[in-house]
Amino acid sequence: MVRLMYLVLVMSMRLAVLAQKDYEYPTLWNPSTIATSSVDYADGPAKLKGYLAYSNATIGPRPAVIVYPDWDGISNYERFRANLLASMGYVGFVADIYSQSVQQGPSLPAANRSALMAPFRSNSSYFRPRLLAALSTVRALSSDIVQKDKIFAIGYCFGGGGVLELARAWPNTPGLLGVGGFHAGPLVTAGPKAQPGNPLRINAFIGADDPGVTPDSVTAFKDEMEAANVTWAYYNYGRTVHGFTLLENPVWNGDKNVSNGYNAAADHASWWALRGILLEVFQLGNTTNPYTSVGGAYDYQTGIAGSKLMSA
Template identity: 85%
Template sequence: MDRSCFLVVMLVLSPLAAWAQTSDFEYPTLWDPSTIVSSSVDYADGDAKLKGYLAYSNATSGPRPVVIIYPDWDGISNYERFRANLFASMGYAGFVADVYSQAVQQGPSIPAANRSALMMPFRSNSSYYRPRLLAALNTVRTLDIAQKDKIFAIGYCFGGGGVFELARAWPNTPGLLGVGGYHPGPLVSAGPKMQAGSPLRVYAFSGAEDPGITGDSVVAWKDEMRAANVTWGYYNYGATVHGFTLLESPVWTGNKNVSNGYNAAADHASWWALRGILLEVFQLTNTSNAYTSAGGAYDYQTGMAGTKLMSA
């Protein structure tokens, strides 16, 4: 499917359009299905009726840290549910936020032009986007399964840029400890910037060959983080383009005319980096000595198996 997000807005004749699919990709089941509990969660942002996806494991009991996932430009699909289930298998609760509302049939069947029309009102107006992002955070805090003071947010593409907008909404972000944007778009905001004194940790995971990420935008993003004096990280993966975590995408072979594609090394490295960040942020491991401390009590998944997750 064509999931190059904001890149297709600029590159209408993207070579990816030739292999666009209308059906959702079937992701591998990398967990014991009998242990994963999933459900939809109805919530709202003003008059907009929203429906998120919640997953957690019954292998552990009681409230646990939550990872919120903000979707890319085709909204909620099997990709975001797959990531939520992975977090659930690691002992967290995974919650996929709804940005477009229940009025939109979401997923890969949405034509690129329609995705642009749905996405751009949010991307172009942070005062419109941020309340929608905050609605998911506030909803998660009402869930019995959630540790309300241990929440981390990640996003992909459109959602990757969205989590930076969420972080910029601090201090109106109770319970949020940090964010991570994967192949984010955009890095910078026309709205209010990150506020000085924010305790949030902010991370970006990007491809060095992503044509949608300009050098100027990277400099501006880093300068914004430095000015706010937050804890931040910019992970820049070589020989990697946009959408490098999308398993259904063809593997990128270095063709400069192709704007996005899967990269197993970058996918694996960024996933392991996030897992380490979560253990530290949620205080599930003794970070005073990362070399000798044991893994966190929650992150008990020691390996994954699957076609693209284990091979190029």
């Protein structure tokens, strides 16, 4: 409970530096090549609405990456990441955690976010089915669009902790090959831990100065992964705090009293690490040379989105 209250406080401090209007993210792709739509789905009685993006220049079924949102729900940020993934040749799907009844995005008051998030954080038996509903929905998409056995999941903050919970739901995760949690919180679970033999690739991308990530939680996460014999990685970015991938956050100036801030170096490095991981888990690279793929070093399709993100 103390950890949850602290995480809520950290997130609340992010709100203070955000405008209520949704941030306008840059278009780093040719809009005419990206097909987007909303997808209605459900988790029991909860009616959900996801966001689907894929390149209409890509032929045949594509590997898919599910994006789980942070604590304000679906906003331009998650759509931005899904569109980036689509421009790289993947299917990007933004999952809905809160339901269609919630007006999601930066205008969602902090108190509402805390109230919406708390039941998921405190009860994995409630959270994991909601996470799995998005996985089932992606697998149910047309086989002309999605390769149902090649799915990866990423998430940010609330969603970053969510994908770690999703990985712990194995073996009830058909088609899922791995997860990546960016400024994920918390690293530890209130529910069942990862089971021994879990084959998923589990990655956490964390700011070394994120005050919501304690040394004890890092140790507990590593111990859990080792006990389950998981292929895992913990990326620890120096001089980096919470929310380091969010372009709308002010750049962190090293002030220890500020818990959130954008860090371009950590953002770019973590994104490129993800790109390499996707090539490996989806078996898109040149297996005779792990440093390159068929299209060039850590490149799938044109790679235009990633190169532009690096120079943005």
